[in-house]
Amino acid sequence: MCGITGITSFSPAGKVRLSKVKVSADTLFHRGPDGGNYFMDEVTALGHRRLSIIDTSSNGNQPMKDPTDRYVLIFNGEIFNYKQLKQQYFADKHDWQSQSDTEVLLHLYIKFKEQCLSLLGGFFALAIYDIQERELFLARDRYGKKPVYYHYSPEDFFAFASELKALQDYGIPQQLDKASLQQYLQLNYIPEPYSIFKEVKKLRPGHYMTIKAGKAEEHRYYELDWNHPNPSISYDAACARLEQLMDASVQGRMISDVPLGAFLSGGIDSSVVVALASRHTQQLNTFSIGYKDHPFFDETKYAQLVAQKYNTTHTVFSLTNNDFLEHIDAVMNSIDEPFADSSAIPVYILSKHTRGAVTVALSGDGGDEVFAGYNKHAAELRMRQRSFLNTLVKAGGPLWKVLPQSRSNKLTNLFRQLSRFAEGAKLDVKERYWRWAGFMTEEGAREMMKDEDDAKFKVEVQRRKEELLWRLDKGSNTLRQAPATAGRQGDSIEMEDFLATDMGLVLLSDMLVKVDRMSMANSLEVRSPFLDHTVVDFAFSLPTSYKIDRGMKKKIVQDTFRPYLPAELYNRPKHGFEIPLLDWFRKELKSKITDDLLNDRFVEEQGLFNVEEVRKLKQRLFSSNPGDAHATVWALMVFQHWWKRNTG
The missing domain is CATH 3.60.20.10 (Aminohydrolase, N-terminal nucleophile (Ntn) domain)
Structure with missing residues (x-):
């Protein structure tokens, strides 16, 4: 690296x-x-x-x-x-x-x-x-x-x-x-x-x-072949083949002349990598990050279970709010262009501490995109199946909008998810994908900018959107009408379009950017066995039902490695690398928002953003129903910090 x-x-x-x-x-x-x-x-x-x-x-x-x-x-x-x-x-x-x-x-x-x-x-x-x-x-x-x-x-x-x-x-x-x-x-x-x-x-x-x-x-020289599933392979045979490919991928990524370890979040993907890596070394170093002040986001107990099962030399970096906050400027300084996935903060800190012990770390990156592990994948699959529950959630859209929404606890996060599901139910698959990919609507993002209503600009934004979503074109007008009994060839192949679009958008421009910039800012090489091309090509050759069904996301990964993982890892909510931004913005970082980066006068003089829309966003952030306002505030803060550094 x-x-x-x-x-x-x-x-x-x-x-x-x-x-x-x-x-x-x-x-x-x-x-x-x-x-x-x-x-x-x-x-x-x-x-x-x-x-x-x-x-x-x-x-x-x-x-x-x-x-x-x-x-x-x-x-x-x-x-x-x-x-x-x-x-x-x-x-x-x-x-x-x-x-x-x-x-x-x-x-x-x-x-x-x-x-x-x-x-x-x-x-x-x-x-x-x-x-x-x-x-x-x-x-x-x-x-x-x-x-x-x-x-x-x-x-x-x-x-x-x-x-x-x-x-x-x-x-x-x-x-x-x-x-x-x-x-x-x-x-x-x-x-x-x-x-x-x-x-x-x-x-x-x-x-x-x-x-x-x-x-x-x-x-x-390479193009993902995502549209030709091979239904001839049995599920059991596919599980056996996945284990072979992943084992070879992990083993190959353990070649190193310097110390090597592994990230261990307690999720399925990183746990699979640790389980396989333990086959090929007598002693594996593993590293986790914990949230001492926010138990809702902390998953270190699951990582400890995996570490104990494989007798790894496990280190937990249990961090307080102050530990996170003191790294925010360093994270923003490490970003070479505006990038506002807030989970970059814990990745930066984890990389920094891990680099103190090893130079190379294995990770579970790519598993969710390749094998359908996100909540939005389950929501998309559920959307395609007519049910009374779908109708009820869709009809409840006006109610979900007025209920308090945030990611800070289970109940308000449920209201947020129900609102997004109801909103997506009104759209065809292409527009739904685009809406669920972001935190703001297109209209909201355009209104946030100043003086960007000209036709030429709108055409360019739309052209780029079409360029990003081209894999969804053929099914965009048919999926909402597909009957619940639709066969795999009429339904699942189009779900593969959804996953392939993730590979070219979310994985490429978000997940891989985050890991590369934050790890390399700390001179740490991160290797991702799930992204070996043999694993990816195999995954996209499988029927969608092997990867996701109504009861399970990332099905084949979970089933293949079930014998090797603690039972407690299964059937629990997925958090990912989330951080309590909302609480920080309302307390420790409030002055950085109101008096510095999003100060009305600075925004007005800068001339890029609609100061009235920024003011409304701040009001929503500090209200009882912030929704995803914290994510957009973070995006603006990161941009403003970058802008100041690049304009002197």
Whole structure:
């Protein structure tokens, strides 16, 4: 795991920027504190910061050249099957300079060019420069676990970096993208491939780019095949196969020349990873975070049960309100563009404490998106089945709206969920997905912004929405009318569309961003066995009924690993990494909202947001029925903090 950056110039003005590569790489120091180096010729410069994981000697340093000095590689990530690939394709080669996956990757590219990408098992963002042809090759892993930002000026230069702030070091244009800002307000994150700046994009997952002589071309090398379930495999056989694939994925991700451990939240996914990892090591270090002042959010007792079952060396970081609050500025400073998933705060703290003991941590990320583990998945399935209860909940919409709603306790959270279900029942599946993906409606997000009613702007926002939701197009007008007895081919395949959309939106732009930024801010590498491509491809080959039914989310995962997990983990509410933002906003952080970041005068002078709508939002936050106001307030606070840092 590392940080990469680079620039290739197309003009004299572009060449002037080449020397900025050193500054850009230094900006990424936290991603690679173990070393850094640079390459530069007349037209291209590459920079690298190293977090040493495999072959920690200087032989694995980057940028790495091949023996002919024609190719130069910088690489962020891990290739877990590099030893197998080395043996398969280079059995007769004996002059290796290192024991690293980096060197194997470089020779695979020389041998196969872009076709090598389909051979790689792992996660990566990489750049390879052909000095002879003066061609830059840039690629990203299948699901976008490792980030790549880029700016392309056809007449001037092309620059890229692992984080936006490192890209800014090249002096790129920084005009705010208002369409991105509106979708950020709605979702609390910016959907890829867009960024907060108009002239900065993100390389799409499963894609590569070639850049030469002012021309940049993007190509796909991997696409999720989600629409062809294989009903021939029995459920028992599928469970057995899942265990095999997950075991192999976990074992492969335990390759490391530095200390390795695992996050253990007490949920099913992280517990599965710990159970499997315990097969392949005599002693596993596990780490959990607890909420000392808020028992409703604390799940450490379940993590303790798993730790005891597998005799791990378990550490619980039980934190008070003050522990969380003192890290908020550090979290916001670690965000390179506005990102407001508030669970980033506990992930940051967990990563910080974990890094004190290990350099690599396994996690359960991706399990919910791949195997249908969210409440919204159960709600969508229930929505498709006609029932008296559905009708009753839908009819009760006006009532749910006036009842107190918040995430702070079971009852008010139930009212919040009932209200969202009733609201979604009025929409087709495409609009319902979009509404449930966010905290605000499109109209609410647009009203929050100042002077953004022009038709051109609305068209662009709608175009991006359609681009994100294209997998839902074919079923958007039929699902509400589907009878309760609809067969799998008429119903479940369209549920797969729902899950595949999550892979390209929620997983890519929210979950993976959160884990990457917060872990790498603390120089910790996080590996996610559920996102091995063999596991993901297998999951999307299964009938939907194997993953979710009326009684169980993530069904095949729960059933497959039931013999290995404590019974107490089953049939309990799912919390995730939630934090008590509402309480903090009403107490410790109130002055930061009212007197600083969302102060009326500051908002008015800034000229981006409708001060009256911001004022209404604050009133709702401090009312007896805040709903999800805390999430939007947090989004605005994160943006304002970012804005101040970027505008001086």
